[in-house]
Amino acid sequence: MDEAVERLGLRERQRRAxxxxxxxxxxxxFEERGFxxxxxxEIAAAAGVSERTFFRYFPTKEDVVLTVLEGxxxxxxxxxxxxxxxxxxxxxxxxxxxxxxxxxxxxxxxxGDEIRRYAGRGYRLLQSSARLRAGMDARxxxxxxxxxxxxxxxSGLDIDHDPRPRVWATMVIAAIGADVERRVAVxxxxxDLGTEVFDALQGLFDPPVGPS
Numbered sequence: 171m172d173e174a175v176e177r178l179g180l181r182e183r184q185r186r187a188x189x190x191x192x193x194x195x196x197x198x199x200f201e202e203r204g205f206x207x208x209x210x211x212e213i214a215a216a217a218g219v220s221e222r223t224f225f226r227y228f229p230t231k232e233d234v235v236l237t238v239l240e241g242x243x244x245x246x247x248x249x250x251x252x253x254x255x256x257x258x259x260x261x262x263x264x265x266x267x268x269x270x271x272x273x274x275x276x277x278x279x280x281x282g283d284e285i286r287r288y289a290g291r292g293y294r295l296l297q298s299s300a301r302l303r304a305g306m307d308a309r310x311x312x313x314x315x316x317x318x319x320x321x322x323x324x325s326g327l328d329i330d331h332d333p334r335p336r337v338w339a340t341m342v343i344a345a346i347g348a349d350v351e352r353r354v355a356v357x358x359x360x361x362d363l364g365t366e367v368f369d370a371l372q373g374l375f376d377p378p379v380g381p382s
Contacts (some may be wrong), residue, residue: 186279189227192217196234197291205235205299232305235295237304238288241280242348243313245270248277250320259321260371263342268364271346293354314339345371 195217199208210231214224228234249266273282296303317339322329329335349367352358 182249184360185227188219189368192219192224192227193234193238193288195286196231197295200295201291205231205295205302230305232302235292235302236305236309239292240313241276241278242270242273242282243284243316245273246313247316247320250317251324256323259325259338259367263338264364264368265344266293267346268368271364272362289350290354293350296351297354306347310343311340314343317343341371342367345370 192213196208196213199213199216208231210224210228211221213231214221215236217224228237245246246266249270250262253262253266271286275281276285296306314336318329318335321327321338322332322335325335327335344362345367348372349363353363
């Protein structure tokens with residue numbers, strides 16, 4: 171058992187085991203019939219628990235998919251808080267996201283390979299559900315706001331008057347989401363995701379190549 175998981179304690183490990191079972195059952199049903207066609211009560215029944223128990227673990231059906239995609243958020247913020255300010259924010263964000271997207275175990279004891287596997291499955295579900303996409307967009311804005319707050323505070327910038335923290339955070343998170351969608355669409359692996367995303371962003375500063 172991973173050290174980070176061991177530190178959680180028996181009760182928390184049991185709670186996570188139930189949540190993980192509900193999540194896996196939910197994903198299987200969503201993949202078979204489509205996200206919008208599966209009500210929460212059916213997920214609960216298939217997992218052998220009551221609907222009330224389901225909602226104790228997942229306040230909404232969307233949370234079955236979206237909470238796993240948020241699994242690296244605390245690690246990103248923690249690393250941004252601790253990063254030395256001896257280079258550009260582009261380089262800091264590149265280093266932090268590249269490391270976190272390849273992480274073995276998160277601060278909350280989640281396995282990185284599990285998060286990456288579910289991320290691919292989750293993004294496939296997003297393609298066929300406007301409701302799920304709307305939920306993902308809302309959470310991406312929350313994540314970008316948290317990153318922007320760290321950048322602004324550590325840089326001594328007024329986030330309400332200086333556009334840079336919000337622009338930088340939103341651009342990075344949107345770029346990661348766009349590349350995950352691309353990989354899902356073409357059946358590509360998630361290896362080196364952070365590296366490729368930031369190489370693509372760096373290309374904004376290169377002269378255009380090809381037909382005018």
